[in-house]
Amino acid sequence: xxxxxxxxxxxxxxxxxxxxxxxxxxxxxxxxxxxxxxxxxxxxxxxxxxxxxxxxxxxxxxxxxxxxxxxxxxxxxxxxxxxxxxxxxxxxxxxxxxxxxxxxxxxxxxxxxxxxxxxxxxxxxxxxxxxxxxxxxxxxxxxxxxxxxxxxxxxxxxxxxxxxxxxxxxxxxxxxxxxxxxxxxxxxxxxxxxxxxxxxxxxxxxxxxxxxxxxxxxxxxxxxxxxxxxxxxxxxxxxxxxxxxxxxxxxxxxxxxxxxxxxxxxxxxxxxxxxxxxxxxxxxxxxxxxxxxxxxxxxxxxxxxxxxxxxxxxxxxxxxxxxxxxxxxxxxxxxxxxxxxxxxxxxxxxxxxxxxxxxxxxxxxxxxxxxxxxxxxxxxxxxxxxxxxxxxxxxxxxxxxxxxxxxxxxxxxxxxxxxxxxxxxxxxxxxxxxxxxxxxxxxxxxxxxxxxxxxxxxxxxxxxxxxxxxxxxxxxxxxxxxxxxxxxxxxxxxxxxxxxxxxxxxxxxxxxxxxx
RNA sequence: GGGCCGUUAGCUCAGCUGGUAGAGCAGGUGACUCUUAAUCACAAGGUCGAUGGUUCGACCCCAUCACGGCCCA
Numbered sequence: 181x182x183x184x185x186x187x188x189x190x191x192x193x194x195x196x197x198x199x200x201x202x203x204x205x206x207x208x209x210x211x212x213x214x215x216x217x218x219x220x221x222x223x224x225x226x227x228x229x230x231x232x233x234x235x236x237x238x239x240x241x242x243x244x245x246x247x248x249x250x251x252x253x254x255x256x257x258x259x260x261x262x263x264x265x266x267x268x269x270x271x272x273x274x275x276x277x278x279x280x281x282x283x284x285x286x287x288x289x290x291x292x293x294x295x296x297x298x299x300x301x302x303x304x305x306x307x308x309x310x311x312x313x314x315x316x317x318x319x320x321x322x323x324x325x326x327x328x329x330x331x332x333x334x335x336x337x338x339x340x341x342x343x344x345x346x347x348x349x350x351x352x353x354x355x356x357x358x359x360x361x362x363x364x365x366x367x368x369x370x371x372x373x374x375x376x377x378x379x380x381x382x383x384x385x386x387x388x389x390x391x392x393x394x395x396x397x398x399x400x401x402x403x404x405x406x407x408x409x410x411x412x413x414x415x416x417x418x419x420x421x422x423x424x425x426x427x428x429x430x431x432x433x434x435x436x437x438x439x440x441x442x443x444x445x446x447x448x449x450x451x452x453x454x455x456x457x458x459x460x461x462x463x464x465x466x467x468x469x470x471x472x473x474x475x476x477x478x479x480x481x482x483x484x485x486x487x488x489x490x491x492x493x494x495x496x497x498x499x500x501x502x503x504x505x506x507x508x509x510x511x512x513x514x515x516x517x518x519x520x521x522x523x524x525x526x527x528x529x530x531x532x533x534x535x536x537x538x539x540x541x542x543x544x545x546x547x548x549x550x551x552x553x554x555x556x557x558x559x560x561x562x563x564x565x566x567x568x569x570x571x572x573x574x575x576x577x578x579x580x581x582x583x584x585x586x587x588x589x590x591x592x593x594x595x596x597x598x599x600x601x602x603x604x605x606x607x608x609x610x611x612x613x614x615x616x617x618x619x620x621x622x623x624x625x626x627x628x629x630x631x632x633x634x635x636x637x638x639x640x641x642x643x644x645x646x647x648x649x650x651x652x653x654x655x656x657x658x659x660x661x662x663x664x665x666x667x668x669x670x671x672x673x674x675x676x677x678x679x680x681x682x683x684x685x686x687x688x689x690x691x692x693x694x695x696x
Numbered sequence: 697g698g699g700c701c702g703u704u705a706g707c708u709c710a711g712c713u714g715g716u717a718g719a720g721c722a723g724g725u726g727a728c729u730c731u732u733a734a735u736c737a738c739a740a741g742g743u744c745g746a747u748g749g750u751u752c753g754a755c756c757c758c759a760u761c762a763c764g765g766c767c768c769a
């Protein structure tokens with residue numbers, strides 16, 4: 181039975197009464213009223229429109245893999261129970277062709293009145309696009325060659341009361357794609373695949389590290405002193421302790437305390453929070469992995485990263501190369517990746533020698549390149565700007581830049597005999613920074629001096645400089661073994677692996693202005 | 697923070713020089729036992745982002761605001 185909300189038939193009179201609010205309901209409201217009426221009718225007839233569970237025996241992909249080679253028009257006795265959303269339906273008289281989608285894929289349902297009977301056919305006819313359903317039947321291929329489930333019974337699992345986005349173009353509106361991500365996932369298969377890939381990437385990284393004896397740990401998100409990166413924090417307050425707390429901008433200083441404690445190899449995957457601008461490569465909360473390996477130098481960490489990325493890529497994508505929408509093929513399997521001292525890279529691209537050039541020369545070069553160096557108040561920030569402006573966009577294939585100046589690297593060890601250059605690297609691909617690593621500074625006296633330099637920088641106006649963390653110094657005084665550490669952004673790696681141009685397309689619920 | 701673009705039916709989009717709106721999909725009714733973005737017929741669906749202004753008249757011109765996108769700092 182079908183209930184409708186038709187407006188009364190109007191005759192030819194011109195003085196017809198104004199339609200009531202109900203009669204002027206929008207298309208969406210009419211659809212919703214119609215679908216709710218179906219639920220009511222089902223309940224009235226003794227049915228259960230919201231069952232507690234379902235019992236699928238297979239995924240769509242299982243059926244597809246098992247029967248891909250079936251000849252056209254051939255039916256099998258192989259029984260399947262599938263569950264998912266009905267995403268397509270074409271009535272064909274006493275036949276209905278429908279499409280069932282689960283996470284693994286989509287398959288056609290072949291529904292014949294002769295097989296499911298009068299009531300079963302009416303029930304399928306009553307399903308709406310988007311309804312969750314459970315169907316059972318046998319695998320077959322239609323005469324036209326479409327692999328299908330020949331349905332002998334079907335039931336509603338949950339009603340989709342609102343109309344779904346358009347079936348061919350999907351959901352295009354960026355505001356809705358990111359704000360109503362569930363709709364994006366339903367309507368845009370590509371988007372669902374991105375997030376499936378993301379999950380597999382994280383899982384593959386875990387496996388890679390666990391195979392190498394790393395322990396996954398959890399450290400505080402709420403920190404009384406934030407540190408480990410140059411960024412501004414989000415602040416919050418603990419009521420009972422009456423204490424200001426910060427959402428972490430990095431996990432670094434806590435993880436290294438665990439190296440002091442003797443855990444030897446640790447990693448943490450989780451959100452960091454930086455109170456900064458939103459762009460195609462920045463979201464205020466994003467997912468970082470940091471790992472620390474006792475007894476390792478930064479060369480060892482380069483080796484590790486160089487192995488990790490192709491291992492993850494081949495596990496997730498089945499290949500160690502990716503096709504970047506803008507930059508073409510990027511090969512992660514070509515070892516070793518170039519390891520270029522930062523000074524050489526900047527010298528080659530900008531003809532500025534960061535060891536010798538005066539700060540004014542750097543400013544001039546930046547100005548010529550169209551960058552206003554007004555905000556770059558320190559030598560370190562100028563070098564960082566030269567890197568960002570001249571070098572980074574040109575690093576398409578995976579590349580290590582090594583040996584960063586100490587003023588940019590307050591937690592990294594210097595080279596022997598050098599006070600200015602650290603055993604630190606950053607790694608780049610597709611013109612984007614992927615990760616940052618170094619041989620960890622473990623001399624407490626030197627670390628304290630670095631904090632003091634940072635304090636001076638802060639006093640001079642650098643609001644991203646590190647705060648003195650006395651407990652961290654105390655920990656180092658108990659002794660931290662020589663250690664290599666690495667941090668890299670999960671979001672950016674997923675961007676590379678999925679060909680997305682914005683972090684907002686690899687974060688399920690990216691930050692957005694609230695409408696509330 | 698600055699510049700440019702966008703916001704029209706549930707969704708995807710048209711809409712001319714200012715004369716109060718169209719299509720496809722989805723939804724409704726009907727036909728159809730092999731459809732593939734099914735097809736065919738009929739009927740329905742709109743506070744044109746919001747608020748002001750100009751005008752006899754505004755989706756269209758102007759201003760402000762909101763939200764989104766892209767670029768720049």
